[in-house]
Amino acid sequence: MQEPSLSAPAAAIASLNEPTHAPNSSAAEDRILVERAQGGDTHAFDDLVRKYTPKLYGLVYNMTSNREDTADLLQDVFAKAYRSIKRFMGKSSFYTWIYSIAVNMTLNFLKKRGRYHKVSLDDVDTGIENDPEFIRVTTANTGTLREVNIHELQKRLNAAMMKLSEDHRTVVTLYDVQGLQHAEISKILGVSEGTVRSRLFYAHRLLQTYLEDFVK
Amino acid sequence: MNNQNPQDAMSEFENIQRLMRLKRFEQPEEGFTEKFLKEFHQRQREEMLRQSSLQLFWERASTWWNNLMVPKWALATATAAVCLMSVWLFSGEKSAPEITTLDSPVPEIIEKPFIPKMDLSELPMANIADRNNKALEESLLRKHLEIRPSLEGKVQPLPASAEGLQMPAASKKSAPAQHDETKGGLGK
Numbered sequence: 001m002q003e004p005s006l007s008a009p010a011a012a013i014a015s016l017n018e019p020t021h022a023p024n025s026s027a028a029e030d031r032i033l034v035e036r037a038q039g040g041d042t043h044a045f046d047d048l049v050r051k052y053t054p055k056l057y058g059l060v061y062n063m064t065s066n067r068e069d070t071a072d073l074l075q076d077v078f079a080k081a082y083r084s085i086k087r088f089m090g091k092s093s094f095y096t097w098i099y100s101i102a103v104n105m106t107l108n109f110l111k112k113r114g115r116y117h118k119v120s121l122d123d124v125d126t127g128i129e130n131d132p133e134f135i136r137v138t139t140a141n142t143g144t145l146r147e148v149n150i151h152e153l154q155k156r157l158n159a160a161m162m163k164l165s166e167d168h169r170t171v172v173t174l175y176d177v178q179g180l181q182h183a184e185i186s187k188i189l190g191v192s193e194g195t196v197r198s199r200l201f202y203a204h205r206l207l208q209t210y211l212e213d214f215v216k
Numbered sequence: 217m218n219n220q221n222p223q224d225a226m227s228e229f230e231n232i233q234r235l236m237r238l239k240r241f242e243q244p245e246e247g248f249t250e251k252f253l254k255e256f257h258q259r260q261r262e263e264m265l266r267q268s269s270l271q272l273f274w275e276r277a278s279t280w281w282n283n284l285m286v287p288k289w290a291l292a293t294a295t296a297a298v299c300l301m302s303v304w305l306f307s308g309e310k311s312a313p314e315i316t317t318l319d320s321p322v323p324e325i326i327e328k329p330f331i332p333k334m335d336l337s338e339l340p341m342a343n344i345a346d347r348n349n350k351a352l353e354e355s356l357l358r359k360h361l362e363i364r365p366s367l368e369g370k371v372q373p374l375p376a377s378a379e380g381l382q383m384p385a386a387s388k389k390s391a392p393a394q395h396d397e398t399k400g401g402l403g404k
Contacts, residue, residue, distance in 0.1 A: 046253060053249045062239055071252065078256055079263075157239060176236035207232050214235060 026051075030094040037085050045085065048094070049078055055178070056102045062173040063106045063166075064113075065158055073109055077102045092187060099188045103170060110166050153214070160210035168203035175200055 030051075036044035056077065061070040081098055088097060161169055174185045175196075182200075186193045244252075 049253055049256060050249055053252055054243060057244050057248070058240060058242065061242060061244075067244075074252065075256060075259060079259065082260070153238075154242075157235060161236075161239075172236055176233050177239045179237075179240070204229050204232050207236070208228055211232065211235060214231075 027093050027095065031090065034085065034088060034090070034094050038088070045082060048081075048098075052095075052098055053078075056098065059099070059102055059173055059178055060106050062161065062177050063110065063169055065162055069109070069113075073102075073106055077105055080105070096184065096187050099174075100190075103174075103188055107166055107170065156211060156214070160207050163210055164203055164206060168199055168206065171196060171199040172203045172207070 030048070033044045033048050037048065053074065056074055057070060060073050060077075061067065064070055064073070077098070080101055084101075088094070161172065164172065170189065171185060174180045174188065175182070180188075182193045182196050185196045189196070
């Protein structure tokens with residue numbers, strides 16, 4: 001997912017206030033690519049992989065907090081999508097369909113991993129602290145964020161996320177990080193919009209407790 | 217948090233959302249997508265090769281079997297031999313003592329009345345005719361001679377009155393003993 005290039009810190013803050021929704025214009029493009037892929041055009045499927053890898057990476061990584069697991073899971077997700085692409089009837093958008101596959105596979109993976117794996121804070125992403133976009137937004141956002149070490153902030157955010165239950169973490173990832181709307185999330189998870197809102201509310205309350213010193 | 221002003225709570229919620237949105241910058245390093253795609257293609261090829269190698273193995277195995285230069289009559293003989301062997305084995309298994317299970321119904325035993333085989337020759341009167349017993353023969357003959365005159369009507373009829381009941385000497389001997397209740401003993 002290519003983030004919009006921000007020319008000014010204010011613009012960056014403004015962009016953070018609005019969730020990014022799945023662009024409707026790409027739905028038609030997806031439909032064409034899917035039809036070509038269903039007809040056996042492997043290049044069309046490659047285009048779909050190129051388009052959705054960054055988006056799904058953000059989703060899976062924020063749910064697992066591990067880069068290697070994320071890469072492996074994404075391989076499995078696209079392999080499954082490739083095998084099932086001919087059965088995709090187009091009742092929902094490809095966007096919703098591939099997100100559903102990714103969420104379900106990640107939740108299954110987390111259930112299996114949860115039996116023997118404890119996430120340590122060493123698993124957090126160490127590359128983001130050098131991300132110029134991230135630095136610019138965090139340093140510009142002086143109204144809400146205290147001046148903290150960026151690496152420390154990232155660690156705290158990841159730690160707070162990992163304290164949430166899998167269902168709450170999924171909703172926060174889809175809504176806050178991925179920028180999807182309630183309706184889209186309800187379709188992906190197969191639950192009602194009310195459930196999505198409820199989970200989001202409780203997740204935010206928990207995060208507020210975990211990140212108290214950052215938000216006050 | 218419960219005593220908070222709703223507006224403050226809302227702004228805290230917004231702050232949380234802003235904080236969490238920072239995580240969208242956690243993106244894979246540059247070139248990840250192309251590298252990922254290459255790996256994806258490699259996996260797809262491996263999967264295809266795995267499938268095709270299995271198909272190739274099967275094809276080769278069937279070809280080898282078809283090209284095996286075995287004469288038809290040898291094959292038929294071998295098949296027949298195998299059949300015979302199996303029949304023999306099964307029949308051998310059947311000849312082994314069978315273990316009866318309790319599930320099978322117990323056969324009823326019909327009890328016939330016991331009839332002992334009697335040797336009639338051992339009876340005392342069985343071989344009476346064969347015995348050369350002179351005494352017995354004579355006694356039987358004497359009895360016969362005593363009874364015979366009465367049967368032929370040579371015995372004098374009895375008198376009508378009871379006073380004239382006197383038998384002749386000869387007839388007295390031959391007349392059967394009669395019980396005389398008045399004298400209280402056997403009449404002679």
